[in-house]
Amino acid sequence: MTQTDAFRETGEDRLLRLLASGWIFLLLVGLIAIFSLLRPAQFGSGYNIQQLAINAAIILVLAVGQTYVIISNGIDLSIGSVLVFCSVVSAEIMLALSGAAGTTFGTTSAGWGVILLGSLAAVATGIAWGLLNGFLVAVAKIPALIVTLGTLGMALGGAQILSGGTDVRAMPELLVTHVGSGRIFGIPALVMIAVLVVLVAGLVLHFTRFGLHTYAVGSNMEGARRSGIDVTRQTMAVYALSGGMAGIAAVMSNARFATTTINGHAMDNLTTISAVVLGGTSLFGGVGSVFGTVVGVFIPIILLNGFVILGIPPFWQTVAMGAVLILAVWIDQLKRRLRKRG
């Protein structure tokens, strides 16, 4: 066999790769098939599918950031709190700019300019939190688990200080109607935003130098450094990206619920981490995909929806998810052990 031939993947290689990363995808397809067969009218209805997608949109955006962080061998526990902080900052800026500071209820007549500024502020604030996380992890060398646990508390407390502990419940009318419940080409705007984020993040992760360096840092940090990669900068960029995603998600959340949701995001970190891991991204870094994460986000959502439609107490969804998560990590470790033997 010549060298050039060796660059073509053999059928066996492909099968192994699909089996290793594809079982969770098959699980998702299987769940959808079962629920649609059992209750085609309810589960398969256009309305239900749209609701599922809208429910997934915000967590998808967060999970994409988490995917980058985990591939780089880090973890970000702070995303839910950063989302809350960003949403409060964004909401208050929009209130102040529309001359309605102090309004506590209803909608404002803020224009698109104000909404744009508020959104940019949310993303910039998220990036700032991410840079703080990245700095503490990469420069101060504090374990990511501790750093992001710390900023989780700081961001949540900060949001409560800024808002006086109660949600900001006055949002621009335009934001709520056009982004929160609006449509673009018949597709819910929130879903559209999530799809865009997923596509861009997937392209960047799998096809660019930035993406490759994210894998390299997660795979062997010392090796990446010796290869001339600026590991500190890459790590900070990855956390900044995760923070920026929390900023985008904050805008989506404000738009969807027409209020900030200070107490609504305590579980976002665990939800996204389990989605990312379910999707085949390794907690040890160096391995993973955005596509896997999309699958990992939808599994619990479909499971819950299916159980509700079938009349199974939804508590079973929590039980089933726990089991699936353990299974996913176990399979990841099996894969690693098999690989090592080669």
Add this chain to the structure above:
Amino acid sequence: MPEPILQATGITRTFGHVQALRGVDFKVMPGEIVALIGDNGAGKSTLVKILSGADRADGGEIRIDGTPARFGSPAEAQAAGIATVYQDLALAPDLPPAENLFLGRERLKPGLLGRLGMLDRQAMRAESAKVFETLGVNLKSHRVPVDTLSGGQRQSVAIARAAMWAEKIVFLDEPTAALGVVQTARVLELAKRVRDSGTSVVLISHNMPQVLEVADRIHVLRLGESVANLRPAETTVDGLVREMTSGTREGFTP
């Protein structure tokens, strides 16, 4: 006689109370394999680290092609054409061989896409296929993570990577220590090919028959001093062991 590509004189390095190097004189000529041998703790790894920018000498001088050089980091040494394959390989185990070969120096797509950071994977795969072919490295698949390769193949990828980016010198610190007979032979063959392609090789090894077989010149360190500079034809395994255990500075001719 040709100029040495690398000439180090009077290199000293002290760690606390340990004098790891006490004035080592070391050179590398163009197109040769120099074996660097010595007992455990003789200072081989320390010397290589200094020459490849991973550590700094307390005293002495390094010249590259006759001009004094000072490496603050491995990246600076690499820029000067010197690369090192460390005892613990610096590969990314989860990435395929081609990506590893180009890590830190990726090929980007031409035009706007390239400026956006878009990788040219095809170019990198094709180019690394060529490198592996000229160096005689046989890999069954180029898509799988490096982690799934055998120890010898991983070592080969690491050496190919170093050879690809260092026009002048590749340092190999005990490249065959963990390998079986067949794989060791392959790695040594690879070292010869690297030399034949015009890049000099510095080989650290504890395997004396191996050293006599592949080296063009043998430099012996003992307790941080250069004690012998020999041609394989002029010596035997016993002769090398004698130098390693009781050689003195006086016996050294640069």
